[in-house]
């Protein structure tokens with residue numbers, strides 16, 4: 001293994017779940033699948049903590065579970081110190097479990113309620129014969145002490161512990177096999193803030209003490225920033241932004257990262273940044289947007305190349321198009337409140353915050369025509385006109401994770417960072433020239 | 437772990453610090469909490485930590501009808517065991533294991549009294565057509581009925597639990613195979629299947645037990661499989677898998693113990709059903725030899741005597757069956773409530 005070979009390298013990892021759940025679906029094999037993890041590449045280097053961030057449902061846990069082969073990945077490779085985990089047999093995999101550990105999300109649920117702490121923490125010792133049977137009890141007590149519990153707790157049952165203590169038990173169990181690499185799945189999200197900090201500190205101490213490498217999964221960017229040297233941001237099954245923690249916290253960055261970052265409460269009263277509120281909710285993985293998966297919510301979505309528009313306008317038109325796409329064939333479903341106004345196009349502009357006159361004359365002409373069609377009830381026609389005129393590369397082309405900046409440490413998947421799309425940047429784009 | 441390492445390790449990472457709490461204060465608070473907690477627990481050493489089983493037992497004990505049922509079963513068992521001496525004899529020796537004899541007469545001995553006599557001081561339950569003492573026969577008959585119930589259910593569990601566990605945990609073709617067999621056996625009514633088996637293999641104690649076990653395991657396998665389908669998705673099973681615990685250990689330690697409660701309840705209730713079925717087989721003439729002191733056979737042999745006014749010949753064996761089955765049901769319900777205080781599985785229990 002050369003020096004720059006990472007400890008763990010994930011390449012093109014995919015996980016699909018069959019969406020068919022009824023008997024008939026199974027019989028006729030209706031091949032509907034949901035892609036939870038869609039071609040993820042990741043690296044974890046020796047001794048570092050890689051933070052993995054994303055909203056719930058973005059596929060973080062599926063990624064963790066399939067890279068550990070708790071569920072079989074559909075495609076891709078996971079090499080750990082040069083061995084491909086996806087190619088190992090069950091017994092070989094069992095041997096790897098002493099090096100790679102996983103601490104599942106909910107500490108309470110991850111402890112068998114019928115076993116005592118001694119049995120729970122002792123199980124890995126027994127399975128892998130880490131210490132001779134006569135020394136097991138002593139080792140369990142050591143481990144409890146290492147994670148900050150009293151050795152005398154060995155005879156208790158999990159339900160007698162608080163959430164933070166249960167998490168410590170889960171940590172002790174994972175440490176029992178003496179791993180080198182631990183995947184933490186939302187280790188603190190179910191805990192109180194003060195307990196969270198204690199657990200995070202414990203994780204950091206353990207890392208220093210035992211030289212561990214971590215993959216740290218969380219939905220909260222601030223927690224990740226606290227522990228991770230590098231951060232990967234995940235959206236709907238794809239990594240959209242990855243880089244050293246400081247870099248990810250600096251502009252320029254992926255619009256999604258910027259939105260997550262803006263949601264972190266800032267202690268500094270002089271801080272003047274605006275919170276970026278994302279429109280809508282995360283789309284269901286079963287109905288994944290085309291092109292860039294973030295385009296339905298992206299606050300900085302690109303504009304069509306032909307026109308010279310401001311981002312607000314681009315977003316307003318996107319909202320209108322979304323409504324038209326969802327709407328039936330009546331005007332009522334386009335406008336929230338029935339209008340008494342004779343001037344339907346103006347009412348529509350009003351509702352979607354589209355300026356009465358667009359900055360760009362060509363764009364204005366197309367929009368006016370389309371609104372006219374909608375007003376006369378030809379909603380399909382309006383929809384088609386808008387779609388052909390205002391389609392952006394964000395909807396059609398899938399951005400790839402490309403290195404950004406000089407040292408190649410930071411990669412972002414967004415067309416804004418691709419010079420080929422330079423003339424699609426909205427005209428008020430503040431980072432127009434500096435982004436790549 | 438010293439305070440210094442904590443402080444150091446939290447300041448030199450990342451850019452954002454967690455705000456809204458003071459670390460030193462929180463750390464103290466944590467230590468306090470743990471200490472207070474530990475003190476509170478360790479100081480009263482005479483209340484050791486209680487497992488789930490102790491909790492369940494406590495709930496069971498506070499349920500009066502269940503305890504009554506348990507007492508009835510205990511009494512019937514004691515009576516059955518001590519009804520006649522139990523001895524093993526070889527060629528040279530006879531080893532008497534149990535010398536007591538509660539029954540006044542040998543249940544098989546004929547003409548210990550006048551035939552078909554009603555209850556009297558000498559024969560509290562009267563006598564049958566051959567002058568055998570019914571009281572003695574009912575006491576001894578418990579041995580057959582009770583042991584058939586317990587042994588048949590135990591055998592059915594021995595078959596049903598592993599099959600259900602394997603089918604539920606591994607899924608796939610094993611599951612399909614086991615469940616199709618279960619479905620096929622389920623297509624026959626329980627009693628009809630037992631009758632068919634006895635008709636093929638013939639009468640006799642072990643044949644009846646085998647017939648009842650063969651028809652009994654399917655229920656347990658199916659019930660356990662259903663539970664396991666949900667238990668195997670629990671996080672602690674994932675945790676065990678990621679530790680590299682072998683599948684059979686996962687099944688035995690993590691999956692079955694957390695899925696078996698409804699099966700235990702069902703099995704308890706089934707002891708009653710099995711006793712009834714054994715009695716029904718006896719009544720249909722498919723049970724033990726007609727002269728055997730078994731409750732079902734005793735009922736069968738005396739069914740024409742009701743018309744002749746010999747009510748006592750059916751009433752006492754019938755009452756014994758009734759008492760035992762009722763007691764089993766009381767205990768079964770008690771176990772159910774004890775294992776499942778929220779009543780989650782109460783609906784699923786009855787099939």
Ligand code: SF4
Pocket residue numbers: 254255256292293294295296298299300301302394399413414415416
């Ligand atoms: S590609 Fe377009 S939609 Fe996607 S993040 Fe970049 S600007 Fe937003």
